[in-house]
Each structure stands twice: as structure tokens, then as C-alpha cells.
Amino acid sequence: MAFATGAGAQAPADVSVAMKLTGEARTRALVEGAKKETGEVMVYHSTQTEDLQPVFDAFTKKYGIKVRDWRSSSENVVQRIISEGRAGKREVDFVENNSPEMEALRREKLLLRMESPFFADLRPGTLGAHQEYATSTIDVFVQAYNTEKVKRDELPRTFEDLAHPRWKDRLGIEAEDQAWFGTLMRHAGEAKTTKLWSDIVATNGMSVRKGHTLLANLVASGEVPIGLTTYNYKPPQLKAKGAKIDWIVLQPAIGQLHAVAVIAKTTRPFSSALLFDFFLGEGQPLLAQRNFVPSSSKVPSPFGDMPITYIDPTEALDKQEPWLKQYEAIFIKRNR
Incomplete structure (x- = not known):
């Protein structure tokens, strides 16, 4: 399969401005924007649903935003998103998948360039300069x-x-x-x-x-x-x-770096940005409880200081x- 190359899609002006804010002002702007959106956040992912469900549930409990998900193999997730994107469908808002598959989506210009305060906490080598997908687990x-x-x-x-x-x-x-x-x-x-x-x-x-x-x-x-x-x-x-x-x-x-991203043409950019932050922040201990290696340096890794390539x-x-x-x-x- 051939993939196009190029920069990621730019966020809508209002959500882009909100993501550049800091502290409580940022969260407040994203929450207010999410209140104006309708429907559930649709997530396509390759990790077993039982492993991600605690994150989805905690996110819904905190923000009142419901999550709907579809799980398949990493390859099937990519193929479905690309097919829907080329057909002009707007089904998916958010994706969780292996990073090579995320790179394929990035080259198709299907991912949104993100700004997040949680980038600073990521382990070295787990965030690309493009900022279109970020490692959630290793x-x-x-x-x-x-x-x-x-x-x-x-x-x-x-x-x-x-x-x-x-x-x-x-x-x-x-x-x-x-x-x-x-x-x-x-x-x-x-x-x-x-x-x-x-x-x-x-x-x-x-x-x-x-x-x-x-x-x-x-x-x-x-x-x-x-x-x-x-x-x-x-x-x-x-x-x-x-x-x-x-x-x-x-x-x-x-x-293997496992990553999260927001789809460029999501109709729920504010809700999706909140979920993105949640995966990289409050979701990290929940993923660690499922025995995943967290991407955040603030949450201990079960491998300690062991070198990992x-x-x-x-x-x-x-x-x-x-x-x-x-x-x-x-x-x-x-x-x-």
C-alpha cells in the first residue's frame, strides 16, 4: 500500500487555540467546547477492549462524555480509517494503535497535530517531532x-x-x-x-x-x-x-510503541482532545494496573531502568x- 507524505492536518482554529492554553484555562476551554459537541467519541483501537475499558470508564465518569469503540487488528484499524477517509466518511474520532500503523495514517494526512502539557512527561524517544501521535504504552x-x-x-x-x-x-x-x-x-x-x-x-x-x-x-x-x-x-x-x-x-x-491520536476530520475535536490528554495523564496509572508499561515517566515502569530498544x-x-x-x-x- 502506498502512502502519501506531508504535514499533518491543522486543528480547527478554536480547538487549536484551546490546546495552546495552559493549566486550568486549557482544560476549561476544552470542556466548554466539548459541551457543544453531540454524540459519543468513536474510538478505533487494536488493544483488547478489556484493557482499555478502565480508561474509557474513568474518562466518562470525569467528563460525562461517552465513548463508543471498535476493536480489530492493527492492520484492519488502519485499513478501515484510510478507506473511510478516502470515502469522505466521518465515523472515527480517535485512534489507538501500534506506532508503525500510526505512521501510515500520518502519511495519509489523517491525523491532527496535537498540543498537550503531558508531552513533557513522556519517556525520551516516545514522541515524534510531528506531534500527530503520542505513545500511550510500550x-x-x-x-x-x-x-x-x-x-x-x-x-x-x-x-x-x-x-x-x-x-x-x-x-x-x-x-x-x-x-x-x-x-x-x-x-x-x-x-x-x-x-x-x-x-x-x-x-x-x-x-x-x-x-x-x-x-x-x-x-x-x-x-x-x-x-x-x-x-x-x-x-x-x-x-x-x-x-x-x-x-x-x-x-x-x-x-513496540503503542500510540494515541485524534483524527484530523473529527466532528468532536474538543472531546477527542480531552481523551488524548486523559490517555497520557490520568489514564497512565490505569493502564499500568493492567500491566502495561506506561509512557509517562511519572508512572513507574515494571522494567525499572532496564534498557529497552x-x-x-x-x-x-x-x-x-x-x-x-x-x-x-x-x-x-x-x-x-
Whole structure:
């Protein structure tokens, strides 16, 4: 899919002025503007609804603004917004999605350039200069394992340890984590990374599954003893429900930036701007309670000061096809 490039859409004059205010004056102006808008804020998102619902509920309780949502895969969210935008439809107001997909929307000029006092609190490297989408959470790839299938003392300490024959027919990975793999290549070198993982798959095989939630659930059930690319928030959620699952983090730790944005042609710009602020401010502790890594430096990260290498959304979008070909060649075709 080809995407146009260019600057983001400018906010309507009145909401643009309101966003540039500070303190209580800013909030008051946005609230007053939201009172003149009708209907619910429509949110398209890729994160599981049960994880975002606490944020939606708290937002509605504070402002009296109702939220309606539609959840699908990150790719489907992008395709629907682009299709509606090209058709002139104004269904969606607000989007939450992976940052490479947000970059695709930005290039289509579908996102609004935002101003927010909460930008100052974001962790370094999580906000682009364009200010058209901002990181709300960081999905860190962890290695989840079934505690009945994998002994603690046999856990790998490095990715290189996965080439040991003890891991034969015990490894699983998500089907489309090419951005994770591409970032590994950037970190350790392409030749070294492709050789290592080719050797791992040749020696031990690889169970390839579509969906990070599915992969985590298969680890919990024991069908996949160790899942190499599960998102950090899912294993603790499953463990809290009694599942036989735990997790480790092999270095380099890779993080996918998950972001929020306001649609350029929203008919509810004031309400959407309030929700944008809420995600980056009061919503951060609520997301942390769901085991997400908050983007705000004011809310502790479960990883503390551990170094995390972020997937670059621009690079991930630009190199999507070559990275996917490399990924499939190693993990899918070689695995047949």
C-alpha cells in the first residue's frame, strides 16, 4: 500500500487555540467546547477492549462524555480509517494503535497535530517531532514460558542459548513480528542475527502462531512451552488468573510503541482532545494496573531502568516488506 507524505492536518482554529492554553484555562476551554459537541467519541483501537475499558470508564465518569469503540487488528484499524477517509466518511474520532500503523495514517494526512502539557512527561524517544501521535504504552517483547513444561534452571540467558538442542519442538513465535526481528538486526547486525535464528530454527524448529494473545494463551496451556515474542502485559494477567506461566526478558529488550491520536476530520475535536490528554495523564496509572508499561515517566515502569530498544515506527513502515520476507524465510519457509 502506498502512502502519501506531508504535514499533518491543522486543528480547527478554536480547538487549536484551546490546546495552546495552559493549566486550568486549557482544560476549561476544552470542556466548554466539548459541551457543544453531540454524540459519543468513536474510538478505533487494536488493544483488547478489556484493557482499555478502565480508561474509557474513568474518562466518562470525569467528563460525562461517552465513548463508543471498535476493536480489530492493527492492520484492519488502519485499513478501515484510510478507506473511510478516502470515502469522505466521518465515523472515527480517535485512534489507538501500534506506532508503525500510526505512521501510515500520518502519511495519509489523517491525523491532527496535537498540543498537550503531558508531552513533557513522556519517556525520551516516545514522541515524534510531528506531534500527530503520542505513545500511550510500550509493549515490551518478553519470553513467556509454561512453568510445568520449562524448569527455571534451564531457562536461556541469551538468545544464543536457544540454539541448544534442549529446545527442540519447544519454541513458539508470533507470525508477523518482523519489526521486532528488524530491530534485532539493527542492534546486533543483519548477518549475525539471520545466521543465529536460521540455526535456531534448523536445530529446534519453531511453532509460528498468529496473534500475541493467542501465543500467550498457548504458553499458559502448555501447548507452546516457551513463547519468544509475547507482549509483557499478557503473562502477568494470565498468571494472576492462576495460569502456569512466567516470563523472562532476554537482551536486547525490544519495545513496540503503542500510540494515541485524534483524527484530523473529527466532528468532536474538543472531546477527542480531552481523551488524548486523559490517555497520557490520568489514564497512565490505569493502564499500568493492567500491566502495561506506561509512557509517562511519572508512572513507574515494571522494567525499572532496564534498557529497552524501541522499534522505530518510520523504519518499521519503510522496511515492512523486506523485513517480512526475511522473517518468513527464516521462521516459516525454513520451518516447513
